[in-house]
Amino acid sequence: MNAILQAHALGKRYGQRQALADCSLEIPPGHVVGLVGPNGAGKTTLLKIACGMLAPTTGRIEVLGEQPNGGTAQLARVGYVAQDTPTYGNLSVADHLKFGAKMNPGWDAKLAQARVEQLGLDPKQKVSKLSGGQRAQLALTVAVAKRPELLILDEPVASLDPLARRDFLRYLMESVAEHDTNVLLSSHLVSDLERVCDYLVVLVSSRVQLAGETEDLLAQHHRIVCTRRQESDLPAGLEVVWAKHTDRQSTFVVRSERELPAGDWSAEHLELEDLVLAYMERAVDTGRGGAGPGGRTTMQPTGEAR
Numbered sequence: 407m408n409a410i411l412q413a414h415a416l417g418k419r420y421g422q423r424q425a426l427a428d429c430s431l432e433i434p435p436g437h438v439v440g441l442v443g444p445n446g447a448g449k450t451t452l453l454k455i456a457c458g459m460l461a462p463t464t465g466r467i468e469v470l471g472e473q474p475n476g477g478t479a480q481l482a483r484v485g486y487v488a489q490d491t492p493t494y495g496n497l498s499v500a501d502h503l504k505f506g507a508k509m510n511p512g513w514d515a516k517l518a519q520a521r522v523e524q525l526g527l528d529p530k531q532k533v534s535k536l537s538g539g540q541r542a543q544l545a546l547t548v549a550v551a552k553r554p555e556l557l558i559l560d561e562p563v564a565s566l567d568p569l570a571r572r573d574f575l576r577y578l579m580e581s582v583a584e585h586d587t588n589v590l591l592s593s594h595l596v597s598d599l600e601r602v603c604d605y606l607v608v609l610v611s612s613r614v615q616l617a618g619e620t621e622d623l624l625a626q627h628h629r630i631v632c633t634r635r636q637e638s639d640l641p642a643g644l645e646v647v648w649a650k651h652t653d654r655q656s657t658f659v660v661r662s663e664r665e666l667p668a669g670d671w672s673a674e675h676l677e678l679e680d681l682v683l684a685y686m687e688r689a690v691d692t693g694r695g696g697a698g699p700g701g702r703t704t705m706q707p708t709g710e711a712r
């Protein structure tokens with residue numbers, strides 16, 4: 407089976423603005439991938455390139471083993487819901503399902519119908535009269551009913567209330583499990599990603615900072631607290647992602663491919679949110695977002711350890 411996404415030195419410029427830089431990724435099949443990063447990091451740009459809506463300025467990309475702009479056959483394999491959940495205001499809910507059926511060879515009419523009923527949407531209702539959250543639910547329903555091999559969702563739950571968010575994510579997981587769909591979704595809500603994603607990509611300042619299976623990433627990272635010391639006093643083989651020092655104490659977030667060696671410190675695994683924040687802070691504090699997945703950077707020793 408082909409990789410969900412393979413990118414090599416991918417870059418995108420909008421005029422002078424570098425939106426994506428030197429992005430190399432290989433995401434194996436069979437995953438629900440969470441793409442996380444701060445505002446303006448380049449997430450939408452990467453997702454638009456992946457679904458063929460934008461051409462990269464530099465580098466190469468393959469999605470499901472093909473170029474994203476590979477014609478109608480490729481379009482049928484990939485479902486995409488943009489951040490602004492595009493729907494047609496003048497059409498009814500039922501019209502959207504009819505349109506979906508006409509445009510998509512693999513359309514699952516039963517699934518679409520059942521989901522619309524489950525959501526309590528009136529098929530005759532004009533979409534311009536739906537709330538933002540309802541429009542988002544409709545757009546997501548159309549994308550899922552297309553039964554794509556890969557579903558690309560740009561902040562799919564941003565406009566949903568907490569209950570609807572939980573319901574949608576549960577529905578997404580059920581449908582993914584039932585139909586073996588790969589998913590690539592962006593979100594600012596790490597707690598949501600934690601619930602559904604088994605692969606994580608952290609993008610900051612247009613560059614990939616971290617990518618890998620969530621379970622492996624969590625196993626490889628520790629927060630260690632010890633008496634104040636320099637990064638260079640730590641054993642070799644530990645990559646320092648984040649560091650903070652007080653007068654007497656140092657706290658490090660470290661990555662170790664092997665088991666963490668014993669030392670005169672207390673160590674604990676990180677929650678996913680803390681792991682993501684450590685990489686985000688590293689990129690922002692070094693002001694270049696460029697240390698990359700294998701980079702080694704220390705933050706300035708100021709403030710209190712957390």
Ligand SMILES: Nc1ncnc2c1ncn2[C@@H]1O[C@H](COP(=O)(O)OP(=O)(O)OP(=O)(O)O)[C@@H](O)[C@H]1O
Pocket residue numbers: 420423424425443444445446447448449450451452
């Ligand atoms: N059409 C455009 N023209 C010029 N600059 C753009 C355009 N689209 C995006 N950008 C810039 O590219 C950078 C990346 O934008 P992008 O929308 O990919 O970020 P994002 O991570 O999706 O942000 P957010 O989380 O706020 O949605 C930003 O600095 C943005 O201002």
